[in-house]
Amino acid sequence: MKLTFEKSNLINAINIVSKAVSSKSTLPILECILIDASTDEIKMIANDLELGIETKVAGTITERGKTAVPSKLFGEIIRKLPDSDVEISTDSANNMMIVCENANFKIPANPADEFSYLPYIEKDKYICLSQFTLKELIRQTIFSISANDNNKLMTGELFEINENMLRVVSLDGHRISIRKIKLNDSYEKKNVVVPGKTLNEISRILTGDNEKEVFLFFGENNIMFEFDDTKVVSRLIEGEYFNIDRMLSSDYTTKISLNKKRLLDCIERSMLLIRENDRKPIIMNITDDMALSMNSTFGTMNERIEIEKEGKDIMIGFNPKFFVDALKVIDDEEVTLYLINSKAPCxxxxxxxxxxxxxxxxxxxxAG
Amino acid sequence: MKLTFEKSNLINAINIVSKAVSSKSTLPILECILIDASTDEIKMIANDLELGIETKVAGTITERGKTAVPSKLFGEIIRKLPDSDVEISTDSANNMMIVCENANFKIPANPADEFSYLPYIEKDKYICLSQFTLKELIRQTIFSISANDNNKLMTGELFEINENMLRVVSLDGHRISIRKIKLNDSYEKKNVVVPGKTLNEISRILTGDNEKEVFLFFGENNIMFEFDDTKVVSRLIEGEYFNIDRMLSSDYTTKISLNKKRLLDCIERSMLLIRENDRKPIIMNITDDMALSMNSTFGTMNERIEIEKEGKDIMIGFNPKFFVDALKVIDDEEVTLYLINSKAPCxxxxxxxxxxxxxxxxxxxxAG
Structure with a gap:
């Protein structure tokens, strides 16, 4: 194999596929990137068996071939090379040679035949949306998946397609986040649960361009995201997702509207008085205004915020972090809170x- | 005590003095900042008994007094307040109240009389230089102090004043860094060894302004840096510093000049093939050009660099990090290396x- 690249193209491709490289694995091949130039195009592939990414790289093929090279070292070397053309070749002893101007590296590679390609996915069931929209949907919901593996379904997000509506849901037992958008076309009904890790990595690769599209193809056990020159394939989480519609209610006894930034700033300030593992709530006392207070071993804080209110006065306490997480991803200047009583969800x-x-x-x- | 500040003045002062706050101490008072408004000016002081910093803060005194407040929490709260005037007061139970717009904090403080003020230093022996110069001198030498406490003198830097010359020296047993500058005036002869920690903190506080001066006052066991509205006092390291002039030699058998950036880039690339605790040297084979090579379990690298040479060919190996540290702080485009043989210092x-x-x-x- 003998290939020539512009350094920047190579770096771009490494940055994309390295998201699917195992950082610590007992199988060295899982720490590798496959460079496949066995046909007329050059592809880079990484696959940790949960998540796989394949991308095309522009370059010149002088001699066809393929090889699997340790991702971390390969990436570090390429990034440190002079900004110039990079020549990559292999010898019969499975070494990879990297040449750029006067710099010469030789590093051990792995035979390509040990490498697992991405699973094949039928392209009949799919949806299409802009890269910007998908990236936003993920950002606005990903924080409320569960980090804890006890309930596998909580570590992923529900993607629910109903005609031209896409609803994305995450929940961790203490809170639920839901975002709904209209798609440009109508599609077949479909419910899948995508692992949170996949969504985090996808959102790092997506450019967030409003003009560019991303296709989501649904296989039996897998989902494939296809955009630009890149394919990302991930296993889906099996099982029936929670019936969230049963948990949603439009009843309320108190409705208040207030400035989002003021509320967010105030709650963030209150969190200065709590340390990790400390579960002090922020207390909201809603009368004609909202009096927020925090009382911990480190001190006390209280602050009043103007509100517009309909309904009854109420006093209620929350984990301040949950409020901060939600408020941070709401772009509206004003937010509206609906409350029933001090034991019911807000x-x-x-x-x-x-x-x-x-x-x-x-x-x-x-009394606190 | 009752004081009013502009938030930005308060933050600036906290940022300066907090460099001298113990992060982990058994004495809570060492984690505090003293706010002293017992006279007509407001001072903030921190002192971990090795290093002490005092700075003046602009503000209004409505009621005189002083108090010692936990540095970390106080700083976090002030930073998170709205950008507005901040009122600070104390009550008879040693609480500090912080009020800014609608936000009210109450945190426990400590009695001021437990706090240690900075030691007094006579101002008769001193030198004066620009803040920029001092900051540069530190940056260009601080990397070769020893992290290891075995020889206390190696953890500091020698400041050697001889008439209008200031020489700053650091060494760790494997290398020596020396910077020499001309002062604007002539001063009394003086040798002091300043702790590396002090110099690191000083260099973070100095603005690096070429127009602004910093005074160094030399006491018996202490040094005081005075600049802007700030005084930094540090203990000196006791003992006779190494006789470095005996280690310096102007003899050489090989002299080479080469482009600094090319050499630095090449050595940094070679370091990609070594991991921590791995002591592989970079080998320089100097003939008509310089052939650099690195050979580790992770692979091999070699690269040629053009040089101008006087004298004999030589092959010599170095810890690549030591070269990188020195080359990074040399601003010249070309550097000159003087060598004697493969066992003598470069x-x-x-x-x-x-x-x-x-x-x-x-x-x-x-053979490697």
Whole structure:
């Protein structure tokens, strides 16, 4: 194999596929990137068996071939080379030679035949949306998946397609995040649960370009994201997702609207008084205004915020982090909170329910 | 006590003095900042007993007083407040109240009388230089102090004043870094060894302004840096510093000049093939050009660089990190290396010896 690349093309491709490289594996081949120039195009592939990424790289093929090279070292070397053309070749002893101007590297590679290619996925069931929209949907929901593996379904996000509506849902037992958007076309009904890790990596690769599209193809056990010159294939999480519609309610006894930034800043300030593992709630006392207070071993904080209110006065406590997470991804200047009582969930939602954030309250001592 | 500040003035002062706050101490008072408004001016002081910093803060005194407040929490709260005036007051139970717009904090403080003020230093022995120069001198030498406490003197830097010359020296047993500058005035002879930690913190506080001065006052066991509205006092390291002039030699059998950036880039690339604790040397084979090579379990690298040479051919090995550290702080485009043989130190120095970097070679296997 003998290939020539512009350094920047090579770096770009490495950055994309390295998202699917195992960082610590007992199988050295899983720490490798496959460079496949066995046909007329050059592809780079990484596959940790949960997530696989394949991308095309522009370059010149002087001699066809393929090889699997350790991702980390290969990436570090290429990044440190002079900004010039890079020549990559292999010898019969499975070494890879890298030449750029006067610099010569020789590093051990692995035989390509040990490498697992991406699984094949039929392209009959799919949806299409802009890269920007997908990236936003992920950002606005990913924080409320569960980090804990006890319930596998909670570590992923539900993608629910119903005609021209796509709803993305995540929940961790204390809160639910829901974003809904209209697609340009109508598609077959489909529910899949995509691993959170996949979505995190996808969102790092997506350019966030509003003009560029991304296709989601649904296989039996896999999902494939296809965009630009890149394919990302991930296993789906098996099982029936939670019936969230049963948990959503439009009843309320108190409805308040207030400035989002003021609320966010205030809650973030209150969190300065808590340390990790400390579960002090932020108390909201809603009367004609909202009086927020925090009381911990490190001190006390209280602050008043103007609100517009309909309904009853209420005093309720929350894990402040859950409020901060939701408020951070809401772009509206004003937010509206719907409350029932101090034991029932609070809903933050807009009029069209394009977003719904449900947060369970916590018990607190009134005397605190 | 009752004081009012502009938030930005307060943050600036906290950023300066907090460099002298113990991060982990058994004495809570060492984690505090003293706010002293017992006279007509407001001072903030921190003192971990090795290093002490005092700075003036602009603000309004409504009621005089002083208090010691936990540095970390106080700083975090002030930074998170709205950009507005901040009112700070204390009550009789040693609490500090912080009020800014609608936000109210109450945190426990400590009685001011537990706090240690900075030691007094006579101002008769001193030198003066620009903040920029001092910051540069530190940056260009600090990397070769020893992290290891076995020899206390190696953890500091020698400041040697001789008439209008200041020489700053650091060494760790494998290398020596020397920078020499001309002062604007002549001063009394003086040798002091300043702790590396002090110099690191000082260099973070100095603005690096060429127009602004910094005074160094020399006490019996302490040094005081005075600049802007700030005083930094540090203990000196006791003992006689190494006689470095005996280690410096102007003899050489090989002298080469080459492009600094090319050499630096090449050595940095070679370091990709070594991991921590791996002591593989970079081998320089100097003939009509310089052939650099690295050979490790991760692969091999070689690269040729054009040089101008006087004297004999030589092959010599170095710890690549030592070369990188020195080359990074040399601003010249071309550097000159002076060599004697493969067991004698290499000198990197300019014609006026404004900088001298001595690096000991390492043994290597020719067959490698």
């Amino acid at each position: 809903f933050i939602r807009d009029d069209n329910e394009e977003y719904v954030y449900l947060i369970l309250p916590v018990n607190f001592n009134n | 000198f990197i120095r300019d014609d006026n010896e404004e900088y001298v970097y001595l690096i000991l070679p390492v043994n290597f296997n020719n």
